Amino acid sequence: AQSVSQHNHHVILSEAASLELGCNYSYGGTVNLFWYVQYPGQHLQLLLKYFSGDPLVKGIKGFEAEFIKSKFSFNLRKPSVQWSDTAEYFCAGRDGTDKLIFGTGTRLQVFP
Amino acid sequence: EAQVTQNPRYLITVTGKKLTVTCSQNMNHEYMSWYRQDPGLGLRQIYYSMNVEVTDKGDVPEGYKVSRKEKRNFPLILESPSPNQTSLYFCASSSNRDWQPQHFGDGTRLSIL
Numbered sequence: 001a002q003s004v005s006q007h008n009h010h011v012i013l014s015e016a017a018s019l020e021l022g023c024n025y026s027y028g029g030t031v032n033l034f035w036y037v038q039y040p041g042q043h044l045q046l047l048l049k050y051f052s053g054d055p056l057v058k059g060i061k062g063f064e065a066e067f068i069k070s071k072f073s074f075n076l077r078k079p080s081v082q083w084s085d086t087a088e089y090f091c092a093g094r095d096g097t098d099k100l101i102f103g104t105g106t107r108l109q110v111f112p
Numbered sequence: 113e114a115q116v117t118q119n120p121r122y123l124i125t126v127t128g129k130k131l132t133v134t135c136s137q138n139m140n141h142e143y144m145s146w147y148r149q150d151p152g153l154g155l156r157q158i159y160y161s162m163n164v165e166v167t168d169k170g171d172v173p174e175g176y177k178v179s180r181k182e183k184r185n186f187p188l189i190l191e192s193p194s195p196n197q198t199s200l201y202f203c204a205s206s207s208n209r210d211w212q213p214q215h216f217g218d219g220t221r222l223s224i225l
Binding site for chain 1: 119143145147152153154155156157162168170171202203209210211212213214216217219
């Protein structure tokens with residue numbers, strides 16, 4: 001069965017630091033991958049998605065992610081974080097079925 | 113305004129007392145889903161539905177039931193709630209099987225004593 005793993009559970013950064021959050025998936029076939037963000041007290045919002053094509057995907061708010069098939073990875077990056085990026089980030093994947101599998105989430109805290 | 117509406121937003125109840133969390137969407141979406149969110153476990157899919165009268169189990173269906181008698185509604189039923197079902201629940205809908213975009217409700221925080 002497909003699984004999605006996020007190994008960084010809690011990340012603490014200062015403003016302007018660079019960010020990379022890890023995401024690995026287990027499915028070997030065609031896969032659709034997503035990153036969602038959940039700000040405190042709010043529901044999930046889509047940051048970016050990968051379906052096919054260019055493995056470097058740009059999303060909203062300056063985030064990007066790179067799909068590396070050989071590593072089964074889809075890491076989220078941002079060159080310079082802001083205090084307003086404090087949130088929980090979820091990686092998710094869909095294989096050939098209708099199910100969407102979420103990772104366990106990474107809590108990001110950015111200090112001014 | 114396109115939205116997914118869940119009710120109630122908060123509920124404290126006791127073990128064994130049947131409860132229903134309603135979910136309604138006004139976007140004519142075929143796909144609807146229920147998730148629970150727990151600290152350290154992220155979002156886990158409970159059940160999802162591809163259309164009226166078509167539902168399937170997600171990753172953690174035990175202890176839950178759903179129904180999809182109308183396209184807009186997808187209630188989550190806990191026949192005999194237990195404390196391990198204390199969680200934050202989200203309903204979501206989408207127009208396609210890629211779940212993109214996926215519209216989430218504001219969440220229902222359930223506490224089972």
